[in-house]
Amino acid sequence: QVQLVESGGGLVQPGGSLRLSCVASRIGFSRYRMGWYRQAPGKQRELVADITSGGGNTNYADSVKGRFTISRDNPKNTVYLQMNSLKPEDTAVYYCSAKSTMFDFWGQGTQVTVSS
Numbered sequence: 001q002v003q004l005v006e007s008g009g010g011l012v013q014p015g016g017s018l019r020l021s022c023v024a025s026r027i028g029f030s031r032y033r034m035g036w037y038r039q040a041p042g043k044q045r046e047l048v049a050d051i052t053s054g055g056g057n058t059n060y061a062d063s064v065k066g067r068f069t070i071s072r073d074n075p076k077n078t079v080y081l082q083m084n085s086l087k088p089e090d091t092a093v094y095y096c097s098a099k100s101t102m103f104d105f106w107g108q109g110t111q112v113t114v115s116s
Contacts, residue, residue, distance in 0.1 A: 001026060002024070002025070002026050002027045002098070002103075002105045003024070003025045003026060003107075004022055004023075004024050004027075004096045004097070004098060004105055004106065004107035004108075005022065005023050005024075005025075005107060005108075006020060006021070006022045006094065006095070006096050006107045006108065006109060006110040007020070007021050007022075007023075007110060008020040008021050008110060009094060009110030009111045009112045010111075010112070010113070011113045011115065012086055012112070012113070012114055013114070013115070013116050014086060014087060014088060014114055014115075014116055015085060015086065016086050016114070017082070017083060017084045017085075017086065018083045018086065018112060019080060019081070019082050019083070020036065020080065020081040020083065020094055020096075020110060020112075021078055021079075021080055022034070022036075022078065022079045022080075022096030022107055023076075023077055023078050024077045024078070024079075024096075024098060024105075025077065027077070027098060027105065029074060029077040029098070030053055030054075030074040031053055031100060032053055032098040032099060032100050032103075032105075033050055033051070033052055033053055033098075033099045033100070034050065034051055034053075034070075034072055034079040034096070034097065034098055034099075035047060035048075035049065035050030035051070035070075035096070035097040035098075035099065036048040036049050036050070036070060036079075036081045036094055036095070036096060036097070037094070037095045037097055038090075038092035038093065038094045038095065038112075039092055039093050039095070039109075040089075040091060040092040040093075043092075045095070046061065047059075047061055048060070048061055048064055048068065048070075048081065048094070049061065049064065049068055049069075049070040049081060050070065050097075050099075051070045051071070051072055051079065054074075055071070055072050055074070058070050063089075064083075064090075067083065067084050067085045067086075068081060068082065068083050068084070069081070069082040069084075070082075079096060081094070083112070086112075086114045087114060088114045088115060089114075090112060090114050091112060091113050091114050091115070092111075092112060093109040093110065093111050093112075094109060094110050094111075094112050095107055095108075095109045
């Protein structure tokens, strides 16, 4: 059974930083496009950032460009999201995703709360 396990969420003050990690198991990690999505209360889940299987290309939501960085370590089956200059509007549950042409897997999510 494929597992995606997120960690690194928590409570941070505005302007602070967090680094999210997602470790994948029982998956050909290097063949998957990996992404981070988020869902705030009362809102739809939205793409935050994603990265191609080899790590050569990344894509970001306009709202996080210049503040967040997605990266991956294929030998460690891990994808990261470095979040800097956090704002209250970044508060959400953050989900890790693994996508291929045939499959689409999701983690359980990790809560990020930005508040003073």
